[in-house]
Amino acid sequence: MAKKAVALLSGGLDSALACALTLRLGFDVVGVNLATGFCVGEGRCDTALALAQRLGIPLRLLDVGEEFLAVVRDPKFGYGSGMNPCLDCRILMVRTAGRVMEEEGADFVVTGEVLGQRPMSQHRRALDLVARESGVGDRLVRPLSGRLLPATSPEREGWVRREDWLDIQGRSRKRQLALARDWGLTEFVQPSGGCCLLLTRTYAVRLRDAFAVRGRDNLTREEFALLRFGRHFRVSPTVKVIVGRNERENAVLAGFAPGRWVLSFPRVPGPVALVEGEPTDAELGLAARLAARYSDARPDEPVAVRASRGDEVRDLSLVPLAADDPRIPLWKLGE
Structure with missing residues (x-):
């Protein structure tokens, strides 16, 4: 029986490639797209649906808005350059994917994270922390940087060889774009590095002001939305x-x-x-x-x-x- 993975599919390039590589290695894949309410730009959900259709996989669309608001109000691991709780966000997403993994009877979780791509959430210690804090542990696989990271459950179980993973690292997307061309993937949101409202200066200043005046715990979901x-x-x-x-x-x-x-x-x-x-x-x-x-x-x-x-x-x-x-x-x- 083929082993099954749950892949976080944002609609972006890296998650699309991670999902595609997992499929190419012979695993069944269920995609998961999580809506936090803070995405910038239109069509990310539509893009994820188009990607899932192109790849021939089912896609589950989940709203984690309320859970994410709790993270924004009080992130355990703090904020980044704006009001972005990147580590806590990744932990929430992977934890949610882990729940789906159990529901689907799947064997591991796949993300498109790339070692060294983002300064707060994708350095080595941060990747280890996300795996640990999410509860997914060694069943969390980052196929795009797998050769550069410790062995995970699929590798130790012999379902894949180490050389099956890729060794991408850093901020450049040249290798990813080349792979997308080679694999015929065109349905993804172009890499921009600014897909989250909480990273934008304008929204971050407004949110800090709202927290100061209204109080973190008193700000409603409607008020978060109005800041846009x-x-x-x-x-x-x-x-x-x-x-x-x-x-x-x-x-x-x-x-x-x-x-x-x-x-x-x-x-x-x-x-x-x-x-x-x-x-x-x-x-x-x-x-x-x-x-x-x-x-x-x-x-x-x-x-x-x-x-x-x-x-x-x-x-x-x-x-x-x-x-x-x-x-x-x-x-x-x-x-």
Whole structure:
């Protein structure tokens, strides 16, 4: 009976190659794609599905968003350059794949990790730590760097020879891209190194601010999502203004209206803006003037702004803040 592997399939190049190599060695493979809610870019799930179809394997799509939020709030092994808990993230993903391995009656877990490719999570000690902390241990296989790493269960059991693995290491993707061409793999997200929101400066600054004001344990999944959209301004220690940048963001922000003040412009084209917190009358007026700065209103004349929250409506008339107001860059979070 053929041995079976569970392969983490993100839609990226390395995971695609690791999965393909495992298949070429004669193993049955079940793919697993995990959604954390923090991926940058469109179509990664679709790409993973296309890869699975190309490779002829089943793919399980799992949402680990709630578990991942717990990791983001309090990572055991800390953050990277942004708010990215890379080690804890890898541990969660491999642990989840390990659960699928048990459910599927599989024999080991495969990932596309490459020795030395990422500074926080793919050096030798980090790879060992992930194997240990995930509980998968020596049943965790990294086929792309297998010759450079200690023997794992499939090798010791005699299911593969050491030379069957590859010896890729470092940040270059030249060998991987060449292999993809040779093996006819085209359905993958191009390598970019920036597929996670938590690595981006803008999101990281906004998240640190939200943790400081709202508290790590109080931030909801909705609030994590809202940090993606619009321009964010911390106008006071307890009040934040979020201003849409285009029609799409205006529509998105409107969906986050419940429980927040919504600012709109009944007489001129303008953005949708949200006000978080419990603003004083003066702070609500300041928020409206800030939002008006991004409308089509004349900069030196009063403009009508409607502020609403639930059944409460206030119609304001005020002059937009000047575009060069020195407070604006001080308030702005992340950009």
